[in-house]
Amino acid sequence: MPDRTLEQKEMAFERLYTGGSHNTIDEIVSWFSEQQNKSTMSYEVIPLLECNGWEFDKSGSLAHASGEFFRVEGIRVFNTQQREVKGGWDQPILTQVGYDGGILGLIRKRIDAVPHYLVEAKSEPGNYGITQISTSLQATFSNIKQAHKGDKTAFSDLFMEPENNGGTVVFKRWMSEDGGRLLNKRNLSMVVEVDSFDIETPARYHWVTLNQLIEINRTKDSIIAPHIRGILSAL
16 A cells, blocks of 8 residues: 555645646646537437436336436435425435446556646536546446446546556545435545556547646636546545
8 A cells, every 4th residue: 555644745745736747727728628619519408208218117216228327216305404495305316326326537647757647528418518627537337337338438447457457546435426416326536546658548638737637626617527626625
């Protein structure tokens, strides 16, 4: 295991260090804007019953045909004297299958001796502005298992088996999700460091420093995704 005291000192240094970066903040923001403009993802709101691959099961919950991902269930809330609605309420809520959502992971490597983190300009239909700067890996365990029958999730092997793929775990913690919309959900947040990283990354990925992420989050509106903010809060 890494030396926690040394690791904490290095993280403190990273949060403050503004020099020696691979790219400037202006260049990172320019890269993000370019990727945001390149995104072709769009959406339209449709009735729940028209969602392909989703159906109401015998329990009355909306579930995916694979049995993976999440369910839309109804809950009835009691004893709410400390909330705005004193008599309780009913609401829909999202329940992740197995409750453990997935992995939110950052890859760290040193460029000119300075730790950098691989981030992705990731498009999600519910994002403000569609595209936001997110972690190297943002995937549910259902995605990692390819329950969607789609492509393999990039970098998932490095986080599932770091030691077998040249990685060292720097940070690994279960973190809870929003309990007002998600039932008992948590995600595994990780930072994995690699000595070398020769895999060619698509243009939507970029290397940034910890200080740059903090500064962008502090000065720019709605660019940094909530998942990466959660990891930043723990570093």
